[in-house]
Amino acid sequence: MTRLLPHLDPDFLSQFLTGMTVNFEIAAVALALGLALGLLLAWARVGGGAAGVAAASIIGLMRAAPTFVVMFFLLNAIPRNANLFGLPLAPSGMMAVAASLVPYSAAYVADAGVAAIRQLRAGSPLGALLFLPNVTRAFFVLVMSSGAGAAIGVNEAIAVLLRQAELMPTLGDRLILFAIGVAAFGIPLQTGFALIRALQRRLSRVMMRQQEETTP
Amino acid sequence: MSPRQIACALICLLAAALPARAQETPDAELRRVLDEARAACATTPAPDRLVRILCDGKIRIGVRDYYPLFATHENGTRQGFEVDVAHALSAKLGVEPDFTRVNAANRIVLVAEDRIDLTIATMGHNTQRDGQVRFIRPHYYQSETILVGPRALKVAGWADVRERTICATVGNGSNTDLVSHGARLMLFDEAGVLPEHLRSETCTLAAQDDSFFAAYFADPAFAAAYAPKFGFAQVPWGMAVARSGSDRLAHALDLISQIFHRDGVFLDLARRHKVVSAFLERQQGVWNRADCNTATGATNTACILPALDTELEATSFARPVAAFEKWVKGTLGVDLVLPMLKTAPAWSLFKTGVATSLLLIVGALSATLVFAMVLGAVQGSRSWVLHGAARALTVTLQSSPIVLTLVIASALSHALFPASAATAIGAAIVALGLTNGANAGQAIGEAMATLRAEPATRGLGEAALFSRALGRSGSQIVAFLVNAAKGTPTASFIGAPELLTALTDITSFSSGRITTYWLLLIFYILVVMAVVWFCDRLRLRLERSHAAA
Numbered sequence: 001m002t003r004l005l006p007h008l009d010p011d012f013l014s015q016f017l018t019g020m021t022v023n024f025e026i027a028a029v030a031l032a033l034g035l036a037l038g039l040l041l042a043w044a045r046v047g048g049g050a051a052g053v054a055a056a057s058i059i060g061l062m063r064a065a066p067t068f069v070v071m072f073f074l075l076n077a078i079p080r081n082a083n084l085f086g087l088p089l090a091p092s093g094m095m096a097v098a099a100s101l102v103p104y105s106a107a108y109v110a111d112a113g114v115a116a117i118r119q120l121r122a123g124s125p126l127g128a129l130l131f132l133p134n135v136t137r138a139f140f141v142l143v144m145s146s147g148a149g150a151a152i153g154v155n156e157a158i159a160v161l162l163r164q165a166e167l168m169p170t171l172g173d174r175l176i177l178f179a180i181g182v183a184a185f186g187i188p189l190q191t192g193f194a195l196i197r198a199l200q201r202r203l204s205r206v207m208m209r210q211q212e213e214t215t216p
Numbered sequence: 217m218s219p220r221q222i223a224c225a226l227i228c229l230l231a232a233a234l235p236a237r238a239q240e241t242p243d244a245e246l247r248r249v250l251d252e253a254r255a256a257c258a259t260t261p262a263p264d265r266l267v268r269i270l271c272d273g274k275i276r277i278g279v280r281d282y283y284p285l286f287a288t289h290e291n292g293t294r295q296g297f298e299v300d301v302a303h304a305l306s307a308k309l310g311v312e313p314d315f316t317r318v319n320a321a322n323r324i325v326l327v328a329e330d331r332i333d334l335t336i337a338t339m340g341h342n343t344q345r346d347g348q349v350r351f352i353r354p355h356y357y358q359s360e361t362i363l364v365g366p367r368a369l370k371v372a373g374w375a376d377v378r379e380r381t382i383c384a385t386v387g388n389g390s391n392t393d394l395v396s397h398g399a400r401l402m403l404f405d406e407a408g409v410l411p412e413h414l415r416s417e418t419c420t421l422a423a424q425d426d427s428f429f430a431a432y433f434a435d436p437a438f439a440a441a442y443a444p445k446f447g448f449a450q451v452p453w454g455m456a457v458a459r460s461g462s463d464r465l466a467h468a469l470d471l472i473s474q475i476f477h478r479d480g481v482f483l484d485l486a487r488r489h490k491v492v493s494a495f496l497e498r499q500q501g502v503w504n505r506a507d508c509n510t511a512t513g514a515t516n517t518a519c520i521l522p523a524l525d526t527e528l529e530a531t532s533f534a535r536p537v538a539a540f541e542k543w544v545k546g547t548l549g550v551d552l553v554l555p556m557l558k559t560a561p562a563w564s565l566f567k568t569g570v571a572t573s574l575l576l577i578v579g580a581l582s583a584t585l586v587f588a589m590v591l592g593a594v595q596g597s598r599s600w601v602l603h604g605a606a607r608a609l610t611v612t613l614q615s616s617p618i619v620l621t622l623v624i625a626s627a628l629s630h631a632l633f634p635a636s637a638a639t640a641i642g643a644a645i646v647a648l649g650l651t652n653g654a655n656a657g658q659a660i661g662e663a664m665a666t667l668r669a670e671p672a673t674r675g676l677g678e679a680a681l682f683s684r685a686l687g688r689s690g691s692q693i694v695a696f697l698v699n700a701a702k703g704t705p706t707a708s709f710i711g712a713p714e715l716l717t718a719l720t721d722i723t724s725f726s727s728g729r730i731t732t733y734w735l736l737l738i739f740y741i742l743v744v745m746a747v748v749w750f751c752d753r754l755r756l757r758l759e760r761s762h763a764a765a
Binding site for chain 1: 380403413416420612614616619623628698703705708716723733741744745748
């Protein structure tokens with residue numbers, strides 16, 4: 001670490017932290033859009049009929065769309081001057097990453113939403129509440145996936161880390177830097193997962209207690 | 217005198233005249249050409265452009281409005297190297313320049329439509345343009361593509377660009393050089409955004425014409441932070457006139473261009489405008505040579521530079537492909553462009569891309585399955601040491617974004633093996649397999665733990681328990697197998713020549729970007745759907761074996 005420090009840009013830490021906020025912003029946008037689209041699809045799918053079949057097909061397609069390819073598709077296949085009702089359609093780099101994550105988040109939310117609606121209909125509102133930890137898990141997966149933005153020049157944490165790594169003289173220094181990056185992403189992720197597990201355990205206990213109380 | 221004797225006499229006269237003309241100086245030849253044209257002006261108006269220019273006393277010249285150092289137009293004043301070249305050659309012809317604004321899109325059209333006589337507009341001379349305009353030789357400038365990056369970054373040659381991301385512009389001919397040396401391209405529509413992306417650190421390296429960066433390097437702050445790393449893909453720049461009716465004008469301009477090189481006129485103007493002048497210094501030496509400083513020097517291949525050969529070899533099926541594109545356009549009204557099928561380099565990149573993508577998918581699926589079984593068995597073992605080690609590895613892999621895991625795998629593989637496409641593919645397979653295999657392995661380990669707690673499995677051996685755990689965690693294993701297949705395009709980030717890389721490279725030097733990315737998306741969705749189908753079959757088999765057990 002003492003060897004690494006002289007090569008570190010003095011602004012590295014602040015740039016890296018700013019980059020991480022970009023990762024969280026991307027994940028938040030992707031999840032918000034995914035929630036809107038995913039819940040609509042879940043509602044259509046549970047409703048059955050032609051709309052249900054269409055929703056299931058769309059969810060299947062979205063599950064099969066690789067995020068990285070969708071990101072490049074959004075950046076390159078939409079003409080720069082394209083607009084819809086006067087609003088520009090061509091996304092910025094950051095929006096392209098967020099939008100590329102929407103197929104995953106919407107499909108995930110749709111699956112979790114279908115399960116939640118079925119739990120509700122079965123008379124288990126607590127079971128339906130499992131939707132919340134599932135969505136939280138999706139958020140952390142989205143934060144990790146938003147690192148793909150480095151490939152298209154989005155100034156997120158991985159891009160900052162890789163830029164700094166290019167200036168490191170040895171492989172050992174680069175590996176130490178990468179380890180810092182893994183820890184920086186890992187700590188909030190593992191903390192988040194631990195909270196989800198605790199929430200799920202709590203919900204399960206409450207559900208068990210309710211079942212015991214209602215059982216004659 | 218018989219006709220035969222007359223012909224013989226004429227041939228002898230011509231033979232005597234030719235070497236004499238070759239030995240004549242360009243100055244004398246220019247005087248002769250201009251005198252002839254002026255004489256024609258005094259007698260009858262002719263369609264010849266040189267005659268018309270001399271008769272009118274003005275020459276219509278197309279120049280650019282905003283190309284710093286070369287041609288700018290601000291507050292009604294035109295400035296720059298090319299503007300001064302236009303003034304100098306107008307003076308040499310004895311006429312006034314009449315400027316017209318041109319840009320990259322119309323500088324050839326305006327000459328061909330006789331709306332201007334001459335274009336001096338940062339135009340590279342390549343073999344494709346040779347069929348559209350007549351270029352003046354010798355060329356008045358030569359640019360090259362330079363790689364610009366932070367001063368602290370050590371990049372000295374092609375060996376240092378492999379697997380680096382380089383920002384470039386779509387349609388730049390030099391992109392093929394970058395691609396062939398293993399660089400990844402980040403493409404932009406306009407060169408104007410590149411310096412800004414360098415400043416914001418979106419781009420670590422940017423490739424563009426040295427004439428474009430010249431203005432930025434004139435800014436001390438930019439020059440202090442960035443430096444040209446090396447140059448490649450030299451392109452001679454040419455003034456151009458129309459191909460018809462401009463023979464005498466072209467000849468006169470050829471001679472003026474020779475004289476300007478020989479006498480250092482171009483060189484002085486370049487220095488005045490702080491334009492890179494190394495090429496002009498070399499050219500001054502060439503045009504002072506006895507064999508070049510003649511009336512026919514502009515046709516002497518030992519003195520002039522060839523046009524840049526930009527013609528790409530066509531595939532054997534390029535014509536039917538073009539006919540199909542035309543049919544789609546005519547029938548469906550859809551602009552379908554298939555560049556990957558029309559030129560040999562693009563077709564080669566495309567085939568390699570498809571094969572590599574399929575290899576990556578098969579490799580990633582196999583690696584995921586192998587790592588899942590190994591890590592699952594270890595995590596399900598009763599040894600706390602093994603269990604703990606596998607758990608630590610899983611947590612670490614879960615905590616690392618896939619892009620970072622790929623970069624780490626790539627860095628380690630390069631420490632062990634020489635950099636190559638095969639190394640990148642191998643590193644990607646290991647990274648994708650480890651990441652997804654660790655997660656699937658965790659599911660297997662957890663299934664083992666729950667099975668051990670069940671009374672029904674008491675007395676079962678480890679192998680039988682493991683087999684049941686596989687069945688119980690079947691849906692999780694399948695989910696991570698599909699995830700591994702979906703993750704394969706990220707391998708492009710570390711230089712694996714898969715389809716995303718191949719198509720990005722193809723669109724960097726050809727048209728049809730929109731169609732290309734549509735095809736890419738459809739290809740990957742179909743492949744992932746096929747993997748989902750295959751994995752579902754696998755899951756059913758696992759669940760059936762679990763139910764049977």
